[in-house]
Amino acid sequence: MTLILPYQREEEGAHPALLSPDYKSTVKRSPHQPLIRIPQTLTEVTGPAGRWDRLMGPALADLTKVGKGEAIGQRIVVSGRVLDEDGRPVPNTIVEVWQANAAGRYIHKKDQWNAPLDPNFTGSGRVITDDQGRYRFLTVSPGAYPWGNHYNAWRPAHIHFSLMGPAFATRLVTQMYFPGDPLIPLDPIANAVPAHALSRMISRFDIETTHEAFALSFIFDIVLRGRDATPMED
Numbered sequence: 685m686t687l688i689l690p691y692q693r694e695e696e697g698a699h700p701a702l703l704s705p706d707y708k709s710t711v712k713r714s715p716h717q718p719l720i721r722i723p724q725t726l727t728e729v730t731g732p733a734g735r736w737d738r739l740m741g742p743a744l745a746d747l748t749k750v751g752k753g754e755a756i757g758q759r760i761v762v763s764g765r766v767l768d769e770d771g772r773p774v775p776n777t778i779v780e781v782w783q784a785n786a787a788g789r790y791i792h793k794k795d796q797w798n799a800p801l802d803p804n805f806t807g808s809g810r811v812i813t814d815d816q817g818r819y820r821f822l823t824v825s826p827g828a829y830p831w832g833n834h835y836n837a838w839r840p841a842h843i844h845f846s847l848m849g850p851a852f853a854t855r856l857v858t859q860m861y862f863p864g865d866p867l868i869p870l871d872p873i874a875n876a877v878p879a880h881a882l883s884r885m886i887s888r889f890d891i892e893t894t895h896e897a898f899a900l901s902f903i904f905d906i907v908l909r910g911r912d913a914t915p916m917e918d
Contacts, residue, residue: 691724691853691909693768697878706875708833728853739857740778744809747823749779751804757824759787759899762860762887762909765817766847769910774816774854779906780810780846781821788827788841810839822899828867838873840867847906853909857917861886862902884914 705715709883748755762781766774784790787799793808806828811819826841842859848858861868863886868874874882884907893901906914 685720687912691851694909695881695911695913698881698884698913699878700876700917704872706834706872707876708872710876715787722845724853728788729851731851740810743811745811745821747783747805747809747821749806749824750806750851751806753804755785755805755824756802757805757827760825761820761822761895761899761901762843762904763818763820763891763893763901764903765889766813766819766849767817767866768854769908771811771907773815774849774908775813775815775817777817777847777849778812779813779819780808781823782808782846783823783826783843784829786824786827788829788839791894794894799827799829800884812894825862825900833842833872837872838867838870840865840871845904845906847908856906856908856914858906858914859885859917862904863887863889866884882891 704710713836723753741742744750748759766779767779768774782790785800785802785805786846787802789795789797789801789803790797800909805824809821809823811821813819826843828841830836831837831839840861842861845856845858845860847856848854859873861874868882874885877885890901890903893903895901908914
């Protein structure tokens with residue numbers, strides 16, 4: 685009997701290598717033996733069904749108003765579409781984000797670098813895609829921050845994305861960068877992604893959806909698997 689894979693295999697050479705020596709932590713955590721490909725079964729090709737809000741709680745699409753006041757920083761709208769391996773929209777799927785604040789600091793006990801916290805910004809949000817696979821967040825531009833990988837190492841501004849898609853095999857965790865950021869060419873994490881695929885992780889500025897005198901707008905479409913897949917963190 686021939687096994688027909690319900691999802692295409694990941695595009696070869698599009699995702700970061702498990703071992704990227706310039707990204708020092710991969711030296712310790714990367715496998716030392718060849719990976720074993722496991723055939724997809726019902727566990728991989730199915731996922732939670734029904735209404736995501738019953739599982740995750742209500743949407744949190746406005747990250748600028750989660751405290752008693754408004755978050756500090758340049759307001760931005762981040763929106764786009766979630767697409768499957770054949771370019772079709774993925775509706776009714778959860779999109780989660782987390783990011784540093786405008787000063788480049790996370791609300792996390794391990795983040796102790798000397799940058800101010802914002803009492804009105806948690807840096808996390810979630811929405812559910814509509815029938816056309818569209819999502820939208822209002823947030824603030826994240827700041828760059830030092831991360832100690834090498835001398836004078838700074839992470840470019842970025843937003844983390846986590847998506848389940850329709851099944852476990854389409855699970856995706858990735859990062860979104862901003863166009864023109866001078867730190868991207870210097871960043872070992874970003875440059876662990878093959879050069880031809882790195883552009884899939886960089887959003888594009890969009891003046892048409894920018895809100896006059898309120899918020900800049902960036903578009904970031906996400907492809908879950910197959911050809912043109914958005915590179916994933918591993």
